[in-house]
Amino acid sequence: MSKKFIYLLLLPVLLCACRKNNAPEPDTRIPDIPKEGINIQTSVFGRIVNEKEEPLTGVTVSGGGATVLTDVNGIFILKDVMLDQARAYITATKPGYFNGSRTFRPVKGGMTRPPLIKLLAQKSIGTINAAAGGSVTSKGGIKIALPADALDGYGGTVTVVASYVNPTSPDFFARMPGDLAADNKDNKRGALISYGMSHIDLLDDKGNKLKIKAGKQATVTLPVPKSLQGSATPSIDMWYFDETKGIWKQEGTGTYQNGGYTGQVSHFSIWNYDHWNPLGSLPFILRWMLSKISSMPPEGQEEIMNNPPDFLLTVKDKKTKTTLYSDVFPPPAPKAGSMPPEATSEVTFQIPTVTDVMEVTVTPVQPGGPDYPVNPNYSPTEDEVPPPAPSYATEAESVTVEVTPTNPPTTITITLPPQGGGGGGNGETVVNVNGKAVNCNNKPVTTGYAFLSMRSGNTIVKSTTAPIYGNEGRFTVQYIFYTAQLNRVDNVVLTVYDLATGKKSKDQKIQVNPSVAHMLQEPVVVCDNNGGGDNGNAKVYNGNYSINDAKTLKAFIDSGYNEVSGMLYVSNQSDLGGIITLKKVWGLELRSNTVTSLGGLAELESISYLSLVANGQLVNAAFPKLANKDIQGIHINHNYSLTALTLPSIENVSPLGNDNISITGNPLLKTLSIPNLRSVNKCGNIEITNTLLENLNTFANASGTLGSWGLTLVDNPALTSVSGLKNVVITARLMIDQCIKLSTLDGINIPADMTDYVTLHRNDLLKDITAVSNKLKTTGGLSIQLNKALVTASFPLYEKGNLSCKENASLASLSLPKFREAASVDISNNVKLASINMDALATLSNSFNLDGGYEKVQALTTFDLPALKTCGRFTIVNCAAITHLDGFASLEFVDGDLVISNANIPGANLKLQTINGFNKLTEVRFSLGLETAASSGDGLVGYDGPLNSIKGFKNLKKVGAMFNIGGKNLQDISGFSNLESIGQDFRIITTGLTGLEGFAKLSSSGLNENRAIFIQTNTKLTSLKGLASLSTIVGIFIARNPELKDLQGLEKIKSIRYGITVSVNDKLTNIDGLANVEGAISSINITENKVLANLCGITKLVKGGGNTGVYAVSGNAHNPTVDNIKAGNCSK
Structure with a gap:
C-alpha cells in the first residue's frame, strides 16, 4: 500500500517555520555529494530483461574494464571493478537489441545492485x-x-x-x-x-x-x-x-x-x-523499520537487518507526471539497539531543479518483486510493449512525498514502512536462508548467486535471488513479505549458481520457519552442469512413467528420481510442488490437471518433448532453468487460463523432423518466449490459434523450412505483426484466419511454389499482402475471403492454382496477369471490385464463377478472360454493373453449364446490354442459361434488365442440356445462327423478341431426356418462322405470347411424343404449323387462346390415332372434340 505525505503543499514545512504539530521535524543534515572522477572498488550484481521482463541470456555487460555475459536468469556480476564513485557507468549489448546502459552510485568495497536494465528489440x-x-x-x-x-x-x-x-x-x-x-x-x-x-x-x-x-x-x-x-x-x-x-x-x-x-x-x-534544468540537491535520510515481524527471535534480527531490500527513488514532476530522476539508495546500515529493528541510509541525490511540486516515491525493491512503481498517468503509443503491471502494492509498502526544492536544501526523512508499521493480520514475515557455497574443488564460490524458490506446501509463492559476497562464498538470500500471506512460506528450494564456471548446485529443499533466519550447516556444493548434466549420480527411471492419481504422485515423489528416460505423463493433479528432485525428462505431458502452476516441474533442466493439454487452471508455464537446446515437439493446447509459456534455452524445434509447434485453444496466452530459438528447419508445421499474442517475435532469430502442414494462424485477435517469421520458409500450407488486428503480412516468407493452400480469411484490418502476393507463382489453392480492409490484391507472378476471392468488402483491384491454369476460380461478393486482370488464364478444368452478390450498386463494369480456351462450369451472376460481355474470344469448349444471370437484382439496377462475345465456343456440354431470371414471369426480379442483344456464340453448334434465354428487352439473338442441337429443354422466356430467326440451323431439341421446348411470356413475339429447320423434338409448350398469330416455322416437325401445350396466346388464329406432326403423343393441351378458331393443324395427329393421353381443348374461339376433328369440323 502506498502512503503519501505532502511537503510544501498547503503549509510548506520546508520553507516555513509554521507546521502542523504532528508533522515530523525536518532534518537539516545534508550528506555530501561524492565528487565525480574518482574511482572506487565495487562489485555489481544486476539483471537484464526484455520489454516483457523476460530474462535475457548472453547479454554482454561491460564496466570498469571488465566484461561478462548474463546467464540463463539474465543475471550478471562484475567482480571487484573500479567505477566512478559519483557516476558508475555500465553498458549492455546483445545482437538484435539496441544498446542499454545504466548510471548509478556504487557502494564502496561492497556489492552494488543498480536499477534494472531493459533492452529494447530493434x-x-x-x-x-x-x-x-x-x-x-x-x-x-x-x-x-x-x-x-x-x-x-x-x-x-x-x-x-x-x-x-x-x-x-x-x-x-x-x-x-x-x-x-x-x-x-x-x-x-x-x-x-x-x-x-x-x-x-x-x-x-x-x-x-x-x-x-x-x-x-x-x-x-x-x-x-x-x-x-x-x-x-x-x-x-x-x-x-x-x-x-x-x-x-x-x-x-x-x-x-x-x-x-x-x-x-x-x-x-x-x-x-x-x-x-540545472542540478539541485535532494538530501535524504531513509529509515527502514520492521516493527511487525511475527515470531522473530532476537538472535535473528542482525542477520535479517544486514540484508535489506533495495530502495528505489523515483522523482516525478507532479504536473506532467514525467519521470525526472531514478536511483537506488545506498544499503541502510543497522542501528544498534533499536527497537523495533531499524536501519538507516543517508544520501544526497542530484536532480533537475524545477519550481513546481515534485512527487518523490521510495519503493522497496526485491529480486523477484517489482523493479519500479506504477504511473497512473502512463499514456502509451502504438509502438510500445507496455510493461507488465508491478505487483508490489500487494506485498510491499512505498511512500510518496510532495516536495518543492529549497535553497539551501533541507533533508527529507522517510520511514519505511510508513508510520513505522507494516501490513495487518499476521504482519510482516521474512524468509532468510544463508550459508556458504563451494565449487567442485571445495573452494569458495566468489562470483555467483543464490536462487530461492519459496513455497507453501507444494505451491510456489515467490522466487528471489541474492549475490555471493566476499571471498568466503557467503550468501544470504532473503525476501520480505510486508503484508500477511494467505499461504505462509514453510519450505524453500535453494539453487546456487557459479558464474565463473557455469556450474550450479543440486536443488535443496529446506523446511523454514518464517521470520527465523535459517543458516545452512554444510556448504552448498556448486558442481552440477548448468545444462542439465547429472555428473553420473542421477537416479534414472528408464521408460515411460504415468502419474494419474494421488498414489502414483506420492510414489514418484518418494522415489526421488532425477530423470525419466521416456515420457512423464501427468494427469488429474492439483499440486505438483512436491516434485523437487526431477531435473530431466525425455518428454513431458500434462493433461487434464487442475494445477495453477507447474510446481516442481518448473525446475526441469531438460525436456525433449513438451505437451500441455486441457489444464484449465494453469496460468504460467515457465521453465526458467531449462538448459537443453533441442526439443522435438511443442504442443500447448486448450489451457484456458494460460497466459505465458517460457522455454529460455531452446534453440532447435523438431531437429529430427516429423513433429511441430502446436499452440491452440489458449485464449489468454499473451506471452510466448523462446528467446534463444534459432531453428525450426525440420518442423512439420507451426500452428498458433486462439491466443492473445500480439506478435511472433519469439521466432525473430529462428530460421528453417517448415514441412507439409506449413503455418496456421487462426483466431489471434491481438496479433498485429508476423514480422518475427521473416527467416522461416513456409513451403506447403499457409493459413491466416481471424487475426483481426493484423494489417500486413510483412515477415511471411514463402517460395514461389506452394504445394498446398494459401488461405487469408477474416482478417479485418489486413491491407498489405505483398509479402505473399509478390512471390507466389503456383499453389494448391489461393483463398482470400472476408478481409474487410483489403483494397488491392495483386499477384504479378501467379501462374497456377485454384482461386477463391470472396466477400472482401473494400477490395477494388484483383490482378493476376500471368495466371494461366487452375481447376476452379470463384470470385464472389466483392462489392467494390472494379478491376479484374486474369488475361492469361487459358484453362479451367472444373469451374469459373463470378458472382457480384446481392448489392444493387457494384463497381465492376467490364470483365473478360481473353485467353480462356476450355472451362468446366462457367457462371457470371449478379454482376449488376457490367455493361457488355463481348470478349471471351478464345473460349472453345465449356465442359459444364454456362450461365450468365442477374437473377437476384432488380432490373432497374442492371447495366448489361450486350453479350456479343464467346465467338469461338462450339459446344456447351451441359446447359446454357442467359438471363434466366425471366423463367418465372413478371413476378421475379431481373427479367427487365437492359440486355438487348446476343450477337455472340456465332460458332456454337451444340448445347448438351438445357438452353434458356430471357430478358424483357432482348431483341437480337442472331449470334445463335449456327446452333444445331439442344439436348434438353429449349427455353425462350420473357424476352422482347419479335421472331426467332437466330435459330435458323437448329434441328433437334430435348432428345437426351425427353425434354420440351418452352416459348412463353414473350410480349412482342409474332412468329416462329426462325425455327424452320427444327425437325426433331420431344414436346413443345407455347404460352402467354400475346402477339403470336400462328405456328409457322414448325412444319418440319413430324413427331412430338411428349406433348403439345398451346395456351393463352391472345392473337393466335391457327396452329397449322403442327400439320405434319403424327404418331403417338402423351398429351394435347390447347387452351385459352381467345381468337383461335382453326385447330385443323392437329388433324393428322388426331386422325392417326396416336393420342393415348390427355386431350384438353378449351377456352378458345373454337373448341372441337376429337370426334369433331375426325369429322372435319376443326375450324369455325
Missing part, C-alpha cells in the same frame, strides 16, 4: 531506398525522413529500426540509457525533462549500421505522450546519448506540431526531445 518500422530517399512512419508516430543519396557509401535498401522510450512509462528509467544527466551546449551539467525519446538506427541489407554523409541531415519526428501534450512548448532542445561517456549531449532544436516534435539530425543513436 523493430523495423519500414524501408527506404537510399538513392531515392523517402520516409517511413511507425504506428505510434515515429517518422524518419531521409533525403536522396544521403548515406555514406550506400545506395540500396535501408531498413529503419526504432524503439520508442516513453517518459510516462513506469519503467522509463529501465528502458532508457544511462540516466538523465546532460551537458548543454555551454558544457554545463544539468538534468533533462523528457518529452519523448527513441532509439533509431539505419541498417543496410546485411544488418550493418549506416552513417549519414557529411553535410546531409535526416528528419526525426517523435510523438509526445498524450498526457504531456498540454505542457509541450513550441520548440525544444534535442539531445543524443554519448555511449562512450554515458551522458546526454545537446544538438539541435525540435518544433512541436500535430502531437509530436520534429527536428534535423546528422547521425543516429538515441534521440531525445527535452528541457534542460
Whole structure:
C-alpha cells in the first residue's frame, strides 16, 4: 500500500517555520555529494530483461574494464571493478537489441545492485531506398525522413529500426540509457525533462549500421505522450546519448506540431526531445523499520537487518507526471539497539531543479518483486510493449512525498514502512536462508548467486535471488513479505549458481520457519552442469512413467528420481510442488490437471518433448532453468487460463523432423518466449490459434523450412505483426484466419511454389499482402475471403492454382496477369471490385464463377478472360454493373453449364446490354442459361434488365442440356445462327423478341431426356418462322405470347411424343404449323387462346390415332372434340 505525505503543499514545512504539530521535524543534515572522477572498488550484481521482463541470456555487460555475459536468469556480476564513485557507468549489448546502459552510485568495497536494465528489440518500422530517399512512419508516430543519396557509401535498401522510450512509462528509467544527466551546449551539467525519446538506427541489407554523409541531415519526428501534450512548448532542445561517456549531449532544436516534435539530425543513436534544468540537491535520510515481524527471535534480527531490500527513488514532476530522476539508495546500515529493528541510509541525490511540486516515491525493491512503481498517468503509443503491471502494492509498502526544492536544501526523512508499521493480520514475515557455497574443488564460490524458490506446501509463492559476497562464498538470500500471506512460506528450494564456471548446485529443499533466519550447516556444493548434466549420480527411471492419481504422485515423489528416460505423463493433479528432485525428462505431458502452476516441474533442466493439454487452471508455464537446446515437439493446447509459456534455452524445434509447434485453444496466452530459438528447419508445421499474442517475435532469430502442414494462424485477435517469421520458409500450407488486428503480412516468407493452400480469411484490418502476393507463382489453392480492409490484391507472378476471392468488402483491384491454369476460380461478393486482370488464364478444368452478390450498386463494369480456351462450369451472376460481355474470344469448349444471370437484382439496377462475345465456343456440354431470371414471369426480379442483344456464340453448334434465354428487352439473338442441337429443354422466356430467326440451323431439341421446348411470356413475339429447320423434338409448350398469330416455322416437325401445350396466346388464329406432326403423343393441351378458331393443324395427329393421353381443348374461339376433328369440323 502506498502512503503519501505532502511537503510544501498547503503549509510548506520546508520553507516555513509554521507546521502542523504532528508533522515530523525536518532534518537539516545534508550528506555530501561524492565528487565525480574518482574511482572506487565495487562489485555489481544486476539483471537484464526484455520489454516483457523476460530474462535475457548472453547479454554482454561491460564496466570498469571488465566484461561478462548474463546467464540463463539474465543475471550478471562484475567482480571487484573500479567505477566512478559519483557516476558508475555500465553498458549492455546483445545482437538484435539496441544498446542499454545504466548510471548509478556504487557502494564502496561492497556489492552494488543498480536499477534494472531493459533492452529494447530493434523493430523495423519500414524501408527506404537510399538513392531515392523517402520516409517511413511507425504506428505510434515515429517518422524518419531521409533525403536522396544521403548515406555514406550506400545506395540500396535501408531498413529503419526504432524503439520508442516513453517518459510516462513506469519503467522509463529501465528502458532508457544511462540516466538523465546532460551537458548543454555551454558544457554545463544539468538534468533533462523528457518529452519523448527513441532509439533509431539505419541498417543496410546485411544488418550493418549506416552513417549519414557529411553535410546531409535526416528528419526525426517523435510523438509526445498524450498526457504531456498540454505542457509541450513550441520548440525544444534535442539531445543524443554519448555511449562512450554515458551522458546526454545537446544538438539541435525540435518544433512541436500535430502531437509530436520534429527536428534535423546528422547521425543516429538515441534521440531525445527535452528541457534542460540545472542540478539541485535532494538530501535524504531513509529509515527502514520492521516493527511487525511475527515470531522473530532476537538472535535473528542482525542477520535479517544486514540484508535489506533495495530502495528505489523515483522523482516525478507532479504536473506532467514525467519521470525526472531514478536511483537506488545506498544499503541502510543497522542501528544498534533499536527497537523495533531499524536501519538507516543517508544520501544526497542530484536532480533537475524545477519550481513546481515534485512527487518523490521510495519503493522497496526485491529480486523477484517489482523493479519500479506504477504511473497512473502512463499514456502509451502504438509502438510500445507496455510493461507488465508491478505487483508490489500487494506485498510491499512505498511512500510518496510532495516536495518543492529549497535553497539551501533541507533533508527529507522517510520511514519505511510508513508510520513505522507494516501490513495487518499476521504482519510482516521474512524468509532468510544463508550459508556458504563451494565449487567442485571445495573452494569458495566468489562470483555467483543464490536462487530461492519459496513455497507453501507444494505451491510456489515467490522466487528471489541474492549475490555471493566476499571471498568466503557467503550468501544470504532473503525476501520480505510486508503484508500477511494467505499461504505462509514453510519450505524453500535453494539453487546456487557459479558464474565463473557455469556450474550450479543440486536443488535443496529446506523446511523454514518464517521470520527465523535459517543458516545452512554444510556448504552448498556448486558442481552440477548448468545444462542439465547429472555428473553420473542421477537416479534414472528408464521408460515411460504415468502419474494419474494421488498414489502414483506420492510414489514418484518418494522415489526421488532425477530423470525419466521416456515420457512423464501427468494427469488429474492439483499440486505438483512436491516434485523437487526431477531435473530431466525425455518428454513431458500434462493433461487434464487442475494445477495453477507447474510446481516442481518448473525446475526441469531438460525436456525433449513438451505437451500441455486441457489444464484449465494453469496460468504460467515457465521453465526458467531449462538448459537443453533441442526439443522435438511443442504442443500447448486448450489451457484456458494460460497466459505465458517460457522455454529460455531452446534453440532447435523438431531437429529430427516429423513433429511441430502446436499452440491452440489458449485464449489468454499473451506471452510466448523462446528467446534463444534459432531453428525450426525440420518442423512439420507451426500452428498458433486462439491466443492473445500480439506478435511472433519469439521466432525473430529462428530460421528453417517448415514441412507439409506449413503455418496456421487462426483466431489471434491481438496479433498485429508476423514480422518475427521473416527467416522461416513456409513451403506447403499457409493459413491466416481471424487475426483481426493484423494489417500486413510483412515477415511471411514463402517460395514461389506452394504445394498446398494459401488461405487469408477474416482478417479485418489486413491491407498489405505483398509479402505473399509478390512471390507466389503456383499453389494448391489461393483463398482470400472476408478481409474487410483489403483494397488491392495483386499477384504479378501467379501462374497456377485454384482461386477463391470472396466477400472482401473494400477490395477494388484483383490482378493476376500471368495466371494461366487452375481447376476452379470463384470470385464472389466483392462489392467494390472494379478491376479484374486474369488475361492469361487459358484453362479451367472444373469451374469459373463470378458472382457480384446481392448489392444493387457494384463497381465492376467490364470483365473478360481473353485467353480462356476450355472451362468446366462457367457462371457470371449478379454482376449488376457490367455493361457488355463481348470478349471471351478464345473460349472453345465449356465442359459444364454456362450461365450468365442477374437473377437476384432488380432490373432497374442492371447495366448489361450486350453479350456479343464467346465467338469461338462450339459446344456447351451441359446447359446454357442467359438471363434466366425471366423463367418465372413478371413476378421475379431481373427479367427487365437492359440486355438487348446476343450477337455472340456465332460458332456454337451444340448445347448438351438445357438452353434458356430471357430478358424483357432482348431483341437480337442472331449470334445463335449456327446452333444445331439442344439436348434438353429449349427455353425462350420473357424476352422482347419479335421472331426467332437466330435459330435458323437448329434441328433437334430435348432428345437426351425427353425434354420440351418452352416459348412463353414473350410480349412482342409474332412468329416462329426462325425455327424452320427444327425437325426433331420431344414436346413443345407455347404460352402467354400475346402477339403470336400462328405456328409457322414448325412444319418440319413430324413427331412430338411428349406433348403439345398451346395456351393463352391472345392473337393466335391457327396452329397449322403442327400439320405434319403424327404418331403417338402423351398429351394435347390447347387452351385459352381467345381468337383461335382453326385447330385443323392437329388433324393428322388426331386422325392417326396416336393420342393415348390427355386431350384438353378449351377456352378458345373454337373448341372441337376429337370426334369433331375426325369429322372435319376443326375450324369455325
